[in-house]
Amino acid sequence: MNPARRGFRRFASVAVLLSAALIVVPGLSGCDQISARRHIQKGTGLYEDEKFEEAAAEFEEGLKIEPGLAVGHYNAGLTYYKLFRPGVDTDENKGYADKAVEHFQEWMKANPTDTDTAEMISEIWVNNKEYEKALAYWQGEHDAHPKDPNPIKQLASINFKAGRFDETVKWYISEAEAEPKKEDQVLAYLSVGRLAFLKLGDTTKTLGEDRIHIADLGIAALQKAADLDPKSIEAENMQGALYNFRALAHGAYWGGAIDRSLALHHQSRGRVLREEAKKAQQAAPAPTTPAPGQAGG
Secondary structure: OOOOOOOOOOOOOOHHHHHOOOOOOOOOOHHHHHHHHHHHHHHHHHHHOOOHHHHHHHHHHHHHHOOOOHHHHHHHHHHHHHHOOOOOOOHHHHHHHHHHHHHHHHHHHHOOOOHHHHHHHHHHHHHOOOHHHHHHHHHHHHHHOOOOHHHHHHHHHHHHHOOOHHHHHHHHHHHHHHOOOHHHHHHHHHHHHHHHHHHHHOOOOOOOHHHHHHHHHHHHHHHHHHHHOOOOHHHHHHHHHHHHHHHHHHOOOHHHHHHHHHHHHHHHHHHHHHHHHHHHHHHOOOOOOOOOOOOOO
């Protein structure tokens, strides 16, 4: 999972779509239709037995007979998706990634609104370090649906995985502006603060003026989070941490002294909010257990 935010979505059972491959294809001769269905059916059984190499071969045979069989492409794509191993740098593994994407894209020609499959394609590209392909796809989705938060979240996540700090921040801010609910806006701004904290925590890679730049972006976002949710303990504590990081970057200059003072202010504010939350929790009435005969409708 993306440590600063949500990561890509994971997918559950695909048995329904796999079994849906047993359909009648218009325009195909009776013998060919039976032959294509047999290959798809056999591939489905092999997939369920986790014999993915053999399953892929059967799906490919079925698609040679009927290249337009959309569900056959889905099945093949899912099988190559299972064979692909993120982080394994071999020609064979790259071939699995390419074949999975190829078949999934064929499926999506007939099912353009299938966002789950679009996210799987994007996940494959990212895990194969083909960031530009994933970014281009989701940028297109964002351009087509500028008010939809999902493409923005994807663009933020992909840029994070690609190690592009400023671009990640840009898309988190865009997400905050696109989210209709205040709590989701706060979460997006907090994500910028968390990301800045992670970057500044690595003192071997983030140096000099970069540290001040990163702290500035994080603090600005956290201030917006605190404006939206004045009771946010995390927004206060994180601001305190980032001001401390910025003070270290300033060193002994007057800017460092100001930042240290601001850090103490936000840390103190965070402690006050934590105590208020604790008292509110203690004052809340304990849940009561219904007496006999009181439960139910």
